[in-house]
Amino acid sequence: MIDNIPLNQIETEMRASIAQVQANIANAAKKAGRDLSEVTLVAVSKTKPLEMIQIAYNLGIRHFGENRVQEALTKIAAFHPDDLVWHMIGHLQTNKARKVVSAFDIIQSVDSLHLAQTLERLIAEEAEESGKRLPVLLEVNVAAEASKAGLALSDVPSVARQIATLPHLEVRGLMTVAPQVEDAEGVRPVFRALRQARDQLRSELTSCVELSMGMTNDYAIAIEEGATIVRVGRAIFGAREPV
Numbered sequence: 383m384i385d386n387i388p389l390n391q392i393e394t395e396m397r398a399s400i401a402q403v404q405a406n407i408a409n410a411a412k413k414a415g416r417d418l419s420e421v422t423l424v425a426v427s428k429t430k431p432l433e434m435i436q437i438a439y440n441l442g443i444r445h446f447g448e449n450r451v452q453e454a455l456t457k458i459a460a461f462h463p464d465d466l467v468w469h470m471i472g473h474l475q476t477n478k479a480r481k482v483v484s485a486f487d488i489i490q491s492v493d494s495l496h497l498a499q500t501l502e503r504l505i506a507e508e509a510e511e512s513g514k515r516l517p518v519l520l521e522v523n524v525a526a527e528a529s530k531a532g533l534a535l536s537d538v539p540s541v542a543r544q545i546a547t548l549p550h551l552e553v554r555g556l557m558t559v560a561p562q563v564e565d566a567e568g569v570r571p572v573f574r575a576l577r578q579a580r581d582q583l584r585s586e587l588t589s590c591v592e593l594s595m596g597m598t599n600d601y602a603i604a605i606e607e608g609a610t611i612v613r614v615g616r617a618i619f620g621a622r623e624p625v
């Protein structure tokens with residue numbers, strides 16, 4: 383039971399939600415003339431209980447995203463099958479970086495050179511894992527919103543080049559959280575700008591292929607604009623309690 387709702391009912395609802403999201407992803411890919419295999423669905427499980435994550439896993443989801451370190455560490459310690467990929471998608475303070483490095487499989491929210499250098503040092507210190515390279519995405523504040531973390535678009539090339547020299551990190555691409563707008567169409571230029579930044583970078587950093595953009599309100603538009611990773615929470619797990 384979760385909130386007095388039996389698990390089998392939750393499973394029935396989640397099965398339908400996931401099928402709907404996957405159908406929407408397929409439609410958006412088709413509309414854009416893209417192959418469905420180019421798009422990875424990350425189920426954003428923040429604030430949701432472990433049981434729901436396990437149900438989603440049993441329904442075929444293999445990528446999960448969390449934005450709070452402590453909450454995530456508890457979940458990851460309890461549930462990390464070999465084929466499950468945990469994505470860190472929230473702002474990361476350098477003093478919490480150590481735990482994040484050993485728990486998460488990919489960090490989407492690298493928003494400064496300083497954070498990247500801290501991650502690099504921590505991975506290098508873990509002697510037995512020195513062969514490891516941690517995949518990271520650089521978070522970009524495309525719309526330059528004061529309330530949001532992320533690199534300025536104009537800083538992305540120079541910061542990406544510097545991070546790419548760090549031996550234990552691999553710059554896999556760019557990530558953004560689009561502004562909240564009434565009409566999701568309004569965020570199309572933001573997605574387009576991130577894609578252009580990725581395209582430019584990719585010509586010199588060949589590992590920089592991923593474009594993580596699009597959430598419950600706008601993932602279809604993000605896919606039309608080239609997203610390779612969409613991060614969907616509410617459309618899979620239902621509304622979140624306000625925190």
Ligand SMILES: *Cc1c(COP(=O)(O)O)cnc(C)c1O
Pocket residue numbers: 426428449471472559597598599613614615616617
């Ligand atoms: C919460 C969150 C999401 C998912 O948002 P939904 O609107 O629930 O789909 C995606 N990305 C980040 C960075 C988030 O914090």
